Amino acid sequence: MQKIKVVVAGPRGRMGREAVSLVHHTDHFELVAVIDRINDGGNLANIDGFAGIEAPIFTDIERCFQEVKPDVLIDLTTPEAGKKHTEIALQYGVRPVVGTTGFTEEDLERLTKLAEEKGLGAIIAPNFAVGAILMMKFAQMAAKYFTDVEIIELHHDQKLDAPSGTAVKTAQLISMVRPTKKQGHPNEKETLEGARGATYDGIPIHSVRLPGLIAHQEVIFGGHGQALTIRHDSFHRASFMSGVKLSVETVMNLHTLVYGLEHIIE
Ligand SMILES: NC(=O)c1ccc[n+]([C@@H]2O[C@H](COP(=O)([O-])OP(=O)(O)OC[C@H]3O[C@@H](n4cnc5c(N)ncnc54)[C@H](O)[C@@H]3O)[C@@H](O)[C@H]2O)c1
Numbered sequence: 001m002q003k004i005k006v007v008v009a010g011p012r013g014r015m016g017r018e019a020v021s022l023v024h025h026t027d028h029f030e031l032v033a034v035i036d037r038i039n040d041g042g043n044l045a046n047i048d049g050f051a052g053i054e055a056p057i058f059t060d061i062e063r064c065f066q067e068v069k070p071d072v073l074i075d076l077t078t079p080e081a082g083k084k085h086t087e088i089a090l091q092y093g094v095r096p097v098v099g100t101t102g103f104t105e106e107d108l109e110r111l112t113k114l115a116e117e118k119g120l121g122a123i124i125a126p127n128f129a130v131g132a133i134l135m136m137k138f139a140q141m142a143a144k145y146f147t148d149v150e151i152i153e154l155h156h157d158q159k160l161d162a163p164s165g166t167a168v169k170t171a172q173l174i175s176m177v178r179p180t181k182k183q184g185h186p187n188e189k190e191t192l193e194g195a196r197g198a199t200y201d202g203i204p205i206h207s208v209r210l211p212g213l214i215a216h217q218e219v220i221f222g223g224h225g226q227a228l229t230i231r232h233d234s235f236h237r238a239s240f241m242s243g244v245k246l247s248v249e250t251v252m253n254l255h256t257l258v259y260g261l262e263h264i265i266e
């Protein structure tokens with residue numbers, strides 16, 4: 001079987017380190033290069049924590065794609081870099097698998113159009129953890145029966161974007177099955193701005209940022225005399241890696257952009 005040639009962008013980050021290890025330890029994947037902000041021309045094997053993992057380092061993504069011609073880019077960087085990398089990957093015929101969050105609906109529309117023009121697969125997934133995908137699916141099921149819902153997402157305090165991509169995705173899935181409604185008392189007033197959170201299609205989203213956390217979310221539904229809470233916790237970033245592996249394998253056979261792992265996990 002031919003190996004899938006993979007480039008990882010953001011290899012020294014918390015997620016990037018896990019992804020490099022995943023690619024290195026998967027027989028049918030080959031780590032052909034990494035994109036970093038520093039160490040251009042160096043080799044990953046010489047960086048702390050990567051002993052024995054050989055891969056050239058590029059700071060210029062276009063030069064990387066021209067020289068190593070990878071099949072797939074795994075992007076785990078920042079919202080700004082992730083959007084740029086995804087677009088460049090598609091321009092160069094490289095299939096992006098993007099875990100980076102902070103993409104807007106306009107970004108997704110533009111990138112979907114580009115993927116379709118190029119006839120290339122792309123996967124952008126705000127959460128690669130199978131438990132988080134199930135949480136979102138269960139929340140969508142529950143929303144048919146409970147129309148009042150609030151989302152509390154909790155992440156580590158180094159996270160750049162709020163609300164989390166997962167919270168927005170959850171709200172999108174819920175709003176597909178419930179009519180738009182204004183929740184809470186019609187005359188409610190915030191005496192401290194932001195007390196009721198952000199809203200997506202009338203669904204309040206509350207973002208907690210604390211050291212010690214990784215990635216957690218509660219979707220709370222309220223009904224007459226009852227409440228239903230659906231909660232998922234990622235206690236380690238290894239929780240995301242089976243989803244990354246599945247995405248790299250799947251993106252090779254796609255010809256459009258898929259947003260969310262719920263579309264590829266049966
Ligand atoms: N989809 C998921 O399941 C999932 C899970 C966890 C995190 N995330 C997302 O993944 C992203 C990374 O998270 P993290 O916790 O690893 O962050 P991090 O800050 O630990 O790592 C980001 C890395 O990207 C690098 N980087 C920034 N700009 C770059 C550029 N232009 N070129 C190359 N590298 C660049 C930084 O140097 C850093 O090493 C975030 O957007 C986060 O929200 C997604």
Ligand SMILES: O=C(O)C1=N[C@H](C(=O)O)CCC1
Pocket residue numbers: 101126127155159160163164165166167214215
């Ligand atoms: O660590 C992060 O940052 C995470 N972000 C994702 C999001 O924004 O939904 C979820 C997983 C962890």
